[in-house]
Structures are given as C-alpha cells and as structure tokens.
Amino acid sequence: MAACRKSIIFVFFIQQFLLLHGAKILTMCFMGGSHYLLVDEISRILHRNGHEVRMFFQMGEGLLPGYKPKSSPYPVTTWTLDEVYLKQFNEFITKHKQQYFTGRSSSKTYLALMAHLSDQCKFSLNQSNIMKSLRDEKFDIAFIDAFNPCTFLISEKLGLPYIAFFPGIFANAPHVGLPTPLSYVPLYQSQLSDRMDFFQRIKNIFMYIGxxxxxxxxxxxxxxxxxxxFPVGSRPVISDLYLKAELWFYNVDFTIEFPRPLLPHVHYIGGLMAKPAEPVSQELEDFIYQSGESGFIVVSMGSMLDSCPVEELLQEMNKGFAQIPQKVIWRYQRSLWPNDLELAPNVKLMEWISQNDLIGHPKARLLVTHGGMNSLMEAIYHGVPVLGIPLFGDQFDNLARIEAKQMGTFIPVIKIKAEHLANTIRHIIENPSYKSSAMKLSVIRKSQPFSPDQKLVRWVEHIIQSGGGSHLRPYAFQQPWYQQFLLDIILFITICLIMFSYIAVKIITFVLGKLYSTGKQKQS
Structure with missing residues (x-):
C-alpha cells in the first residue's frame, strides 16, 4: 500500500514537472507596432522558461517602420494580407496619421479601425491550412493580444483555453467584469484622475455609459x-469570450495607474520592455558627449510614427528644439524630412533607436513622447521625466496619469508652438521636483517583490498546472445581470413594502372608520 502511494506521488510530481517545463503555448498577434513588440517579448520570456512557444502572426501591416527584427528563438506561423486590401489598409493608416497630428482623433476612428480588424479576421479564419495545422499541434493554451477581438474568435475556433493580454491601462475594465466604482476609478478617455470633483464624477458616469x-x-x-x-447554435458572443479568459494581464503598473479593485484572475505586468540599459553605439556616445553637463533628450512618437505629416507642426518642433541647450536624439525617418527645412544644429535624426538604452543613459534628461505605455514604463524604470504630446487612443489618459504623479506634463498637439515647447522642456528639466518624482516612482517600480516577467511566467504556469482559472473567476460571471445587481431582491423588497403599506393603510382606514362610526353613534 505504501509502495503504491509512493508511486502515485512520484507519477504526480513527474506530471507536474513535465507540465511546468514543457507546455505548448500559442501566442497570437494580428497587429504590428508596439503590439508585436510586446507579444514577441512575452513569447521570448515563455520560451526562455522552458515552454514550447509558437507565434501566430499576421504580416504585412508595415506598422514598424525602421525596425530590424531580431532572430526568433521560437517558431512563427505567418500569413500576409492580400496586396489589394493591404494597399487600402495602409491608405487608411496614412490618412489617420494626418488626423492624429492635427488633434482630430475620435471614437469614429477607433470604430473604423475595428471594422478593418473585422475584415482581417475573416481573412485569418479563411486560412484553412494554417488553422488545421495549428489545431493539429494540440496546444495547451493560447496567449492572445486582447486589443483585437479576432484573437478571441481564433482561440474559440481552435478550441483552446486562452490567457488575454491587454497592451495598456484598464481601458476595458467594465467589459471584463472588473469592479469599477465610478466615484474614484476614471473611465477610459475621460482624462480624469482618481480625485474627482462633483462635475468630474458626472463626466465619469457619462463616459461609463458611452x-x-x-x-x-x-x-x-x-x-x-x-x-x-461559426455554425448556428454555437456562435460565440464577444462579451462572453471576455469573461471566459483564464487570466487577464494588463500592460500597466500601479506606479502609473491609480489604485483600483481587481479580481483574482486579473494581474498587471507593465514594464516588460524596461530593463537595465545597455551601452549605446560609439556614434551616439560621441554625439551625447558633446552635450556636456546639459545632457540630451530623447524624442520618439512611438513605434508606428516615424515622421510628422504636418509640416507646420514639424517646423515648430524643430524651432523649439533649437532653443534648448540639450542635444536632441529624434527618432525620425531622414528620407521624409522636408528638403527646405534646415535641421536644428543640436538635433540628430535616427531611423530607429534603442529607446530603453538611451533613456537609461546617465545624461538623459527628458523623454518627449506620444505617451505610449511602453515608453512611459521605460521612463519610470530609469527615473526620467516626461513631456507628452498625445495623439490617439490611451495616450491622453496615460499622460494624465503622468501629470497626476508629478513626473511630467503634456501639451496637446494643436498647441505646439516653438516658444511654448522650449519653455516647457526647460521648465521640466530645471525644476528638480519632476526628477525627484520620477526617481521615487523608479524606486517603487524596482522594489516590487516580483518582476513583470516573473509574474507572467508564474501565473501562466499556475493556470496550466491547475487546469484553468475557474477557481479565480467570480461566480458573478455566470449570474444573470439582474441577480448581479440584486434587482430581483430589490423588486421583492419593494413589493413587500408596497403590500405591507397597502395592508397597513387598509387596517388603519378600517380602524379609523370603526372609531368614527362608534363616536357618531354615541353622539346621536
């Protein structure tokens, strides 16, 4: 009996060892830019920790101009968008880049992007050979970029449990079942902090409805x-697929995000791209050396935007940089720089930059950024203040958080003027409070008990080992909406109160009537 028990225990531990060190994981990314960079980093982390990883990647968007891909240690299954459609999509992106730089981003733009992602999803699901080969590989779990609803549908079609990764703040919190108290949790695109006055709370309520x-x-x-x-009778609902995720990861950290309630299956792993800085090239080191004690600033408007299509704005930025004593390293495609515009003498243009290494350089004084979460987390990690120029999406909310944390400020793109830009840069660099706040956040970030990649790996392995995350998801996800909000209880109590009040009124009326009639009889 004892020998049998020992053999069972031995087999159990062997299974757990094999499971933890050899899970088959399908990572999914159908967008370029920072989305690809993040999912690639996640895939590498899982691969380094002994898991068999394959990425399903949609190529052809061209949203990483100037980027030279690193050799992949894990296999990648790719497919490319049709050339005719790809031309239409790139025209859409080009058109909206122009709008971003003139401050005309809106929910219509976002919905138009979703319409394109829907069309691309049809193309992806039509790749029958690829879908069959992925199904035949029998993955244990999928790890998906949750910004694109198509990744949920692909997982469902493949019959895979999945972990959802959202590449920013808790923008979709109300839709994934997260408690969202509107009195102190600002909604996506509200640009509010957690300290709202009366009218801001009203705005927050309307943002929630919107x-x-x-x-x-x-x-x-x-x-x-x-x-x-999907066949009739088994057609999924996207809102249900959000609740079905075994885990939710968010590319954010409470060094930048406001404290808010979370559920056991929701975790933040922001800062995966932020690491100790590596030495920069000798060419850059020579350029930085010329800055002396003034140091240098890094300018990058994100992985997607390698140029500015609005020449008036470009002129103002160039003039503004010319007025500051710091050297400027600006990620910008040199071939797209206007021939008739003379580059400021303290500015160096580069097709692509190792942003993390530059921000981590001892002479880095400021990051001028569009406000993408990866850039901000790198600035926090290295304790470098920020000047934001938000363009679209979550960038406005991200930078509202940076301002609330007193680590920097931001200027709306339509208000960029050379003098104002130069004065704001000088104000942030010369005011020690911004650097002090940035260093304080850096200490908070670095002193957390577990690094983002450790949390990522541990939680993924926990879900695989325990056979899913059902033990982490609240029963509320299975309740009808009227039960979640206790409307049935409220209705029952209301009916009881009405009935009690009705009976009480009837009794009182009856008693008063009897007393009245008795009194009348005595008088007569």
Missing part, C-alpha cells in the same frame, strides 16, 4: 465574422 455604447458597436462590427465562421 463605453458600453462603443462596446456594443464593436460587437456588432464582428457579427458578420461570427455568422460566417
């Missing part, structure tokens, strides 16, 4: 995909 309207529109956009590729 977020549900937008979500319904997104679900309607993907209805055609679902109807075309």
């Amino acid at each position: 977020s549900h309207v937008v979500q319904k529109k997104i679900e309607a956009i993907f209805e055609d995909v679902i109807n075309e590729h």
Whole structure:
C-alpha cells in the first residue's frame, strides 16, 4: 500500500514537472507596432522558461517602420494580407496619421479601425491550412493580444483555453467584469484622475455609459465574422469570450495607474520592455558627449510614427528644439524630412533607436513622447521625466496619469508652438521636483517583490498546472445581470413594502372608520 502511494506521488510530481517545463503555448498577434513588440517579448520570456512557444502572426501591416527584427528563438506561423486590401489598409493608416497630428482623433476612428480588424479576421479564419495545422499541434493554451477581438474568435475556433493580454491601462475594465466604482476609478478617455470633483464624477458616469455604447458597436462590427465562421447554435458572443479568459494581464503598473479593485484572475505586468540599459553605439556616445553637463533628450512618437505629416507642426518642433541647450536624439525617418527645412544644429535624426538604452543613459534628461505605455514604463524604470504630446487612443489618459504623479506634463498637439515647447522642456528639466518624482516612482517600480516577467511566467504556469482559472473567476460571471445587481431582491423588497403599506393603510382606514362610526353613534 505504501509502495503504491509512493508511486502515485512520484507519477504526480513527474506530471507536474513535465507540465511546468514543457507546455505548448500559442501566442497570437494580428497587429504590428508596439503590439508585436510586446507579444514577441512575452513569447521570448515563455520560451526562455522552458515552454514550447509558437507565434501566430499576421504580416504585412508595415506598422514598424525602421525596425530590424531580431532572430526568433521560437517558431512563427505567418500569413500576409492580400496586396489589394493591404494597399487600402495602409491608405487608411496614412490618412489617420494626418488626423492624429492635427488633434482630430475620435471614437469614429477607433470604430473604423475595428471594422478593418473585422475584415482581417475573416481573412485569418479563411486560412484553412494554417488553422488545421495549428489545431493539429494540440496546444495547451493560447496567449492572445486582447486589443483585437479576432484573437478571441481564433482561440474559440481552435478550441483552446486562452490567457488575454491587454497592451495598456484598464481601458476595458467594465467589459471584463472588473469592479469599477465610478466615484474614484476614471473611465477610459475621460482624462480624469482618481480625485474627482462633483462635475468630474458626472463626466465619469457619462463616459461609463458611452463605453458600453462603443462596446456594443464593436460587437456588432464582428457579427458578420461570427455568422460566417461559426455554425448556428454555437456562435460565440464577444462579451462572453471576455469573461471566459483564464487570466487577464494588463500592460500597466500601479506606479502609473491609480489604485483600483481587481479580481483574482486579473494581474498587471507593465514594464516588460524596461530593463537595465545597455551601452549605446560609439556614434551616439560621441554625439551625447558633446552635450556636456546639459545632457540630451530623447524624442520618439512611438513605434508606428516615424515622421510628422504636418509640416507646420514639424517646423515648430524643430524651432523649439533649437532653443534648448540639450542635444536632441529624434527618432525620425531622414528620407521624409522636408528638403527646405534646415535641421536644428543640436538635433540628430535616427531611423530607429534603442529607446530603453538611451533613456537609461546617465545624461538623459527628458523623454518627449506620444505617451505610449511602453515608453512611459521605460521612463519610470530609469527615473526620467516626461513631456507628452498625445495623439490617439490611451495616450491622453496615460499622460494624465503622468501629470497626476508629478513626473511630467503634456501639451496637446494643436498647441505646439516653438516658444511654448522650449519653455516647457526647460521648465521640466530645471525644476528638480519632476526628477525627484520620477526617481521615487523608479524606486517603487524596482522594489516590487516580483518582476513583470516573473509574474507572467508564474501565473501562466499556475493556470496550466491547475487546469484553468475557474477557481479565480467570480461566480458573478455566470449570474444573470439582474441577480448581479440584486434587482430581483430589490423588486421583492419593494413589493413587500408596497403590500405591507397597502395592508397597513387598509387596517388603519378600517380602524379609523370603526372609531368614527362608534363616536357618531354615541353622539346621536
């Protein structure tokens, strides 16, 4: 009996060892830019920790101009968008880049992007050979970029449990079941902090209602995909797929995000791209050396935007940089610089930069950024203040958080003027409070008990080892909405109170009537 028990225990531990050190994981990314950089980093981390990783990647978007891909240690399954459609999509991106730099980003732009992602989803699901080969590999779990609803549908089509990764702040929190108290949790695109006055709380309520309207529109956009590729009777609902995720990871950290309630299956792993700085090239080191004690600033408007299509804005930025004593390393495609515009003498243009290494350089004084989460987390890690120029998406909210944390400030793109830009840069660099706040956040970030990659690996392995995350998800996800909000209880109590009040009134009326009639009889 004892020998049998020992053999069972031995087999159990062997299974756990093999499971933890040899899980088959499918990572999914159908967008370029920072989305690809993040999912690639996640894939590398999982691969380094002994897991068999394959990425399913949609190529052809061209959203990483100037980037030279590193050799991949894990296999990648790719497919490329049709050339005719790709031309249309790139025209859409080019058109909206122009709008971003003139301050005209809106929810219509976001919904138009979702319509393109829906079309691309149909193309992806039509890749029958690829879908079959992925199904035949029998992955244990999928790790998906949750910004694109298509990744949920692909996972569902493959019959895989999945872990959802959202590449920013808790923008979709109300739609994934997260408690969202509107009195101190600012909604996506509200640009509010957690300290709201009366009118700001009113705004927050309307933003909450608006977020549900937008979500319904997104679900309607993907209805055609679902109807075309899933049989009647087993057609998924995107809102249900959000709740079905075994885990939710967010590319954020409470060094920048405001404290808020979370559920056991929701974790933040922001800062995966932030690391100790490596030495920069000798060419850059020579350029930085010329800055003396003034140091240098890094300018990058994100992985997607390698140029500025609005020449008036470009002129103002160039003039503004010319007025500061610091050297400027600006990620900008040199071939797209206007021939008639003379580059400021203290500015160096580069097709691509190792941003983390530059921000981590001892002479880095400031990061001028669009406000992408990866850039901000790198600035926090290295304790470098920030000047933001938000363009679209979550960048406005990200920079509102940077301002609330007193680590920097931001200027709306339509208000960029040379003098104002130069004065703001000087103000941030010369005011020690910004650097002090940045260093304080850096200490908070670095002193956390577990690094982002450790949390990522441990939680993924926990889900694989325990056979899913059902033990972490609240029962509320299975309840009807009226039970979640206790509307049935409220209705029952209300009916009881009405009935009690009705009976009480009837009794009192009856008693008063009897007393009245008795009194009248005595008088007569």
